[in-house]
Amino acid sequence: MVGADIEGLIKFFSKMPGLGPRSARRFVLYLLKHKQQKLLPLIDLLAHTAEHVSECTECGNxxxxxxxxxxxxxxxxxxxxxxxxxxxxxxxxxxxxxxxxxxxxxxxxxxxxxxxxxxxxxxxxxxxxxxxxxxxxxxxxxxxxxxxxxxxxxxxxxxxxxxxxxxxxxxxxxxxxxxxxxxxxxxxxxxxxxxxxxxxxx
Amino acid sequence: MVGADIEGLIKFFSKMPGLGPRSARRFVLYLLKHKQQKLLPLIDLLAHTAEHVSECTECGNxxxxxxxxxxxxxxxxxxxxxxxxxxxxxxxxxxxxxxxxxxxxxxxxxxxxxxxxxxxxxxxxxxxxxxxxxxxxxxxxxxxxxxxxxxxxxxxxxxxxxxxxxxxxxxxxxxxxxxxxxxxxxxxxxxxxxxxxxxxxx
Structure with missing residues (x-):
């Protein structure tokens, strides 16, 4: 078995719209192999977006x-x-x-x-x-x-x-x-x- | 134009192996719409993995x-x-x-x-x-x-x-x-x- 954390990430991504188990695995492996250039910037970008994202009170975007x-x-x-x-x-x-x-x-x-x-x-x-x-x-x-x-x-x-x-x-x-x-x-x-x-x- | 942060996320995902611009957009929109149930748990999982992931000193996994x-x-x-x-x-x-x-x-x-x-x-x-x-x-x-x-x-x-x-x-x-x-x-x-x-x- 692949480690539980990594298996969890693959399962998470494989349930996303547009992704299946194979693309999820390739995606996760790519992130893990490029920790500095891809994984850490992605976490920052996601965290920043999660902190600030909201429905526009004007239009709903x-x-x-x-x-x-x-x-x-x-x-x-x-x-x-x-x-x-x-x-x-x-x-x-x-x-x-x-x-x-x-x-x-x-x-x-x-x-x-x-x-x-x-x-x-x-x-x-x-x-x-x-x-x-x-x-x-x-x-x-x-x-x-x-x-x-x-x-x-x-x-x-x-x-x-x-x-x-x-x-x-x-x-x-x-x-x-x-x-x-x-x-x-x-x-x-x-x-x-x-x-x-x-x-x-x- | 869609906001710069969100556009950045879509661009990031659309360059990943197995994802294209359309699936990246659907994926990002899905995450933004389900901030509590999906986006925040994903950030935690990625951050935990990034912190602990390493090459096994034995086998290289x-x-x-x-x-x-x-x-x-x-x-x-x-x-x-x-x-x-x-x-x-x-x-x-x-x-x-x-x-x-x-x-x-x-x-x-x-x-x-x-x-x-x-x-x-x-x-x-x-x-x-x-x-x-x-x-x-x-x-x-x-x-x-x-x-x-x-x-x-x-x-x-x-x-x-x-x-x-x-x-x-x-x-x-x-x-x-x-x-x-x-x-x-x-x-x-x-x-x-x-x-x-x-x-x-x-």
Whole structure:
């Protein structure tokens, strides 16, 4: 048997998303063999991140600064707000480099079955932010799933108000697809082709 | 842009063997979302391992104990010594569960081109261990590569002595193959079919 501590590390990594037992072993052995150059810097980086990471109180992004790097960036357009389900979706849009506004992470989608209503989803705070940021455009970038589109329609109806343009990223996103799995090219197209939703006020 | 610290972590993980940018992102996001249950225990485990890990002064295995878990196990047969190139090979043999003796990690293979001779490979210490452990069987489990087999022949000739049976794991191992990539079944077969090498003394 390999030593218990090292076996524990391998087991830990082999349960992570995207890693299996073989890659976990190779990964751990690599770290142990490069203690000074890799293992110790990794521990420092993880410890620093763990100490400082928090949900951005503005948008809900995860970052070691609060407000997060995006919310505190003066060059971002604070009047353009993009609504996403999860932090992974926000990161996917950031990788595309096509969006210059700020975000709002809902934390999920409406689901009557699971008892998830607007109050569970940071929707009340979304309304506050639209007012305080004097948002002129709200872009809905929810996943193209049944729950995502239900939430999409709910938000379009609920948030409609004079002077607020509500858009949705284009249906270049394949049905059943999730933002985190898409290539940046598709996301760029979807953002460029965003369309104004028909609301009672418009 | 995602925050610099988090981006740094993703970059670090995406350069690890077996991980790419996408799996690194999913992995980091998973850790950040489960700070208490996953990230903090991982830091503790890594820090503890980094503090205690070292090369076993006996066999050359990497472990948080010295002598390592294998060398200090009283139930292992100290008279049966198995020579491997790397720690990864030792771990592969341990996973097969077919070997009950102890190991000796050479740290590589002989290579005239790269200037690696016996003194660079813990071969002098191997001779000492054979004497002090009163080894009765020496099993060579080097990779079936040109360098591995050259080293195999060198060791068989160099270490031959009365009372020492020198065996080599069977050629069930495919040519060009490396132990770390093989399934345990093949390794079990190869260990069971080990054969005595023809030396001048035998």
């Amino acid at each position: 995860l970052d070691t600064e609060n407000p997060c790097t995006i919310c505190s960036n003066q060059r971002r357009n604070k009047a353009h707000l993009c609504v996403v389900e999860h932090v992974a979706d926000l990161w996917a849009l950031e990788r595309s480099g096509a969006f210059q506004g700020i975000y709002h992470v809902l934390g999920g989608t409406l689901s009557a079955l699971d008892g998830i209503g607007p109050d569970e989803l940071r929707i009340p705070y979304l309304k506050q932010r639209i007012q305080s940021n004097q948002t002129t455009e709200l872009t809905l970038a929810l996943n193209v799933t049944l729950e995502g589109q239900t939430t999409n329609h709910y938000l379009a109806a609920e948030l409609a108000s004079p002077g607020l343009k509500i858009t949705s990223i284009a249906h270049g996103v394949p049905l059943g697809g999730e933002l985190d799995y898409l290539d940046s090219g598709t996301l760029i197209t979807a953002l460029a082709a965003r369309r104004t939703l028909e609301t009672e006020e418009s | 990497l472990d948080t104990e010295n002598p390592c878990t294998i060398c200090s196990n009283q139930r292992r047969n100290k008279a049966h010594l198995c020579v491997v190139e790397h720690v990864a090979d030792l771990w592969a043999l341990e996973r097969s569960g077919a070997f009950q003796g102890i190991y000796h990690v050479l740290g590589g293979t002989l290579s005239a081109l790269d200037g690696i001779g016996p003194d660079e490979l813990r071969i002098p210490y191997l001779k000492q261990r054979i004497q002090s452990n009163q080894t009765t069987e020496l099993t060579l489990a080097l990779n079936v590569t040109l360098e591995g087999q050259t080293t195999n022949h060198y060791l068989a000739a160099e270490l031959a002595s009365p009372g020492l049976k020198i065996t080599s794991i069977a050629h069930g191992v495919p040519l060009g193959g490396e132990l770390d990539y093989l399934d345990s079944g093949t390794l079990i077969t190869a260990l069971a079919a080990r054969r005595t090498l023809e030396t001048e003394e035998s």
